[in-house]
Amino acid sequence: MKVTETKSKGLNKEYKAVIPAADFEKEVDAKIERIAKTTKIPGFRPGKAPKAMLKQKYRASVLGEVLDEMLKNSADEIIKENKLRPAVMPEINLTVFGDGKDVEFDVVVEVLPEIKLGDFSKITLEKLMAEVPAEEVEKAIRYVAESRKETVKVEEDRPTKKGDVAVIDFVGSINGEEFKGGKGSNYPLELGSGSFIPGFEDQLIGKKAGDKVDVKVTFPENYHAKDLAGKEAVFAVEIKEIREPKEVVIDDEFAKSLGEKDLDSLRAKVVERIKADYEVASKMKLKRALLDVLDKEYNFEVPSKLIDAEYDGIVKQYEQAKKYNQLDEYEKSKDEKDLLAEYKEIALRRVKLGLLLSEIGMDAKLTILPEDINKAIAAEAQKYPGQEKAVFDYYLKNKNAVEALKAPVFEEKIVEHVLSKVKLQEKTVTAEELYSFEEDKKESKKTSKKKEK
Numbered sequence: 001m002k003v004t005e006t007k008s009k010g011l012n013k014e015y016k017a018v019i020p021a022a023d024f025e026k027e028v029d030a031k032i033e034r035i036a037k038t039t040k041i042p043g044f045r046p047g048k049a050p051k052a053m054l055k056q057k058y059r060a061s062v063l064g065e066v067l068d069e070m071l072k073n074s075a076d077e078i079i080k081e082n083k084l085r086p087a088v089m090p091e092i093n094l095t096v097f098g099d100g101k102d103v104e105f106d107v108v109v110e111v112l113p114e115i116k117l118g119d120f121s122k123i124t125l126e127k128l129m130a131e132v133p134a135e136e137v138e139k140a141i142r143y144v145a146e147s148r149k150e151t152v153k154v155e156e157d158r159p160t161k162k163g164d165v166a167v168i169d170f171v172g173s174i175n176g177e178e179f180k181g182g183k184g185s186n187y188p189l190e191l192g193s194g195s196f197i198p199g200f201e202d203q204l205i206g207k208k209a210g211d212k213v214d215v216k217v218t219f220p221e222n223y224h225a226k227d228l229a230g231k232e233a234v235f236a237v238e239i240k241e242i243r244e245p246k247e248v249v250i251d252d253e254f255a256k257s258l259g260e261k262d263l264d265s266l267r268a269k270v271v272e273r274i275k276a277d278y279e280v281a282s283k284m285k286l287k288r289a290l291l292d293v294l295d296k297e298y299n300f301e302v303p304s305k306l307i308d309a310e311y312d313g314i315v316k317q318y319e320q321a322k323k324y325n326q327l328d329e330y331e332k333s334k335d336e337k338d339l340l341a342e343y344k345e346i347a348l349r350r351v352k353l354g355l356l357l358s359e360i361g362m363d364a365k366l367t368i369l370p371e372d373i374n375k376a377i378a379a380e381a382q383k384y385p386g387q388e389k390a391v392f393d394y395y396l397k398n399k400n401a402v403e404a405l406k407a408p409v410f411e412e413k414i415v416e417h418v419l420s421k422v423k424l425q426e427k428t429v430t431a432e433e434l435y436s437f438e439e440d441k442k443e444s445k446k447t448s449k450k451k452e453k
Contacts, residue, residue: 001074003081011087011111011301015078019070019103027070029055031062067097075107085112087303113300115359120421123297125289127424128282130434132274140270144258145250151188151243159206160242162192166204167241170215174233181225182233186240197233204237213237222325229325281434287415290422291353302352311347318343361414368410373402376409 002018035058075090087110096104151165160166165188172182191201203215215235223229248254255266318339321327331339381391395401 001077003078005082006106011113011303013082013084013109013111015082015107015109017074017078017105017107019074021100021102024066024070024103027066028059028062031066032058035062067094067103070103071105074105075109078107079109084109086110087112088305088309110303110305112303112355115298115300115356117360117363118297120418121423123290123293123422125286125293125419125422125424126427128285128429128434129426130278130282130429130431132271132278133431136274136431137267137270140274141250141266145248145254148257149245149248152246154209154242154244157208158242159208160191160204160239162205163190163245165190165243165245166207166239167243168204168237168239170235170237172233172235174228174231179228179233182235188243200235204239207239209239209242211239213239222327224324224326226324278431278434284437285434286419286424290415290418294356294418295349295353298352298356300352300355302348302355306351306355307344307347310351311344314343314347315340357411357414360418361410364414364417366410366413366417368406368413372409372413373405376405377402 001020001023004016005013006016007014032055071092071094075092078084079086079090091108093106093108094103095106096102154164168187168189169185170183170187172179189196189201189204191205193201195201197217197219199217200215204213207213215237216232217235218232219225219228219230221230250263252262255261255263258266260266260269318327318331321331334342377392377395380395381388384391395405
């Protein structure tokens with residue numbers, strides 16, 4: 001095979017290759033002979049039929065297969081000989097192919113950029129810290145108390161009020177016809193909780209047990225069920241019973257019911273948990289700050305095909321959300337042309353940082369260890385209190401789910417490696433500042449494929 005480098009520019013390397021007709025025919029003949037060894041031809045023993053007959057019978061069917069194999073193998077050889085690092089699969093364009101002619105084709109390879117890593121110790125970042133306010137602790141304890149609050153039946157003949165739990169039967173209809181999912185029986189609805197469609201609960205306040213009420217509402221335009229979004233509905237509701245919350249006394253006995261020694265012990269445990277949450281938020285801020293610095297400090301050409309693939313993924317998510325009325329307020333407020341331009345910039349940033357982090361990982365010879373995966377699974381399980389075993393079982397039985405963890409786990413490991421090199425300056429801020437992620441809103445919407453960068 002004769003290879004000539006032609007219009008190479010930037011990350012795009014283009015080669016013109018020629019496979020002599022004799023070499024191509026030799027491969028075709030070899031392919032036909034392999035087929036003939038295992039194929040029966042009437043009047044001949046396997047492998048003994050005349051070559052001319054075999055060519056006439058099989059040549060047309062093997063040409064395409066041989067051509068594909070030779071083109072792929074030739075492209076692989078070009079990549080190996082020129083020590084290229086392809087960003088994506090090479091593009092092969094056949095230019096000449098015919099009986100008795102040399103096979104001519106072009107190979108276009110978009111390669112990964114060369115990235116020269118700098119001294120991370122020269123980077124200085126602020127690590128935001130926050131003290132746990134006493135009122136935050138009390139608020140958290142009250143929240144737990146509210147979630148454990150029991151209700152008792154209201155025996156007196158009085159109307160419902162906000163905060164009551166109305167036990168209801170209901171049947172929803174649109175234009176006089178019942179719709180799927182609009183029916184319930186003995187449903188405990190806390191009035192004022194906002195858990196039902198806007199306006200539903202308000203129409204049950206001031207009613208009594210035994211009352212039947214036609215509740216008229218309009219489903220929100222962004223309602224998850226597209227066939228109901230924006231439509232007017234009537235719910236025939238019967239109030240079966242009224243219940244009111246029983247006050248929970250926050251004292252040592254309450255703390256003991258939660259498995260703690262006393263109220264002081266409960267407060268200490270809550271402080272510990274809030275501090276852990278603060279640390280997670282702090283790490284998120286720190287990671288974002290690091291990625292911002294890396295994005296600014298490193299400039300290199302980014303493979304266009306990788307950017308296009310990332311951008312296409314974002315746009316598909318956007319179109320899906322648009323189709324089902326699930327766009328967020330930021331997306332709704334932006335002109336679509338401007339929004340798509342922002343998403344193009346997000347795609348560029350993601351790919352650029354992904355390549356940079358990958359280079360850092362290779363340079364530091366970082367690898368994913370079994371304990372890294374186990375730690376990630378344990379972290380996922382902690383997000384679902386009481387269901388930890390189910391989470392562990394899910395990953396135990398689902399290899400694809402474990403594989404999906406590897407990319408984000410490896411990224412976090414690389415980030416931790418870089419952070420161990422930079423200079424960190426702690427800065428005390430309020431909890432509100434710690435949890436302010438306004439700058440991330442544009443990008444955080446589109447993160448299903450990869451962790452945010």
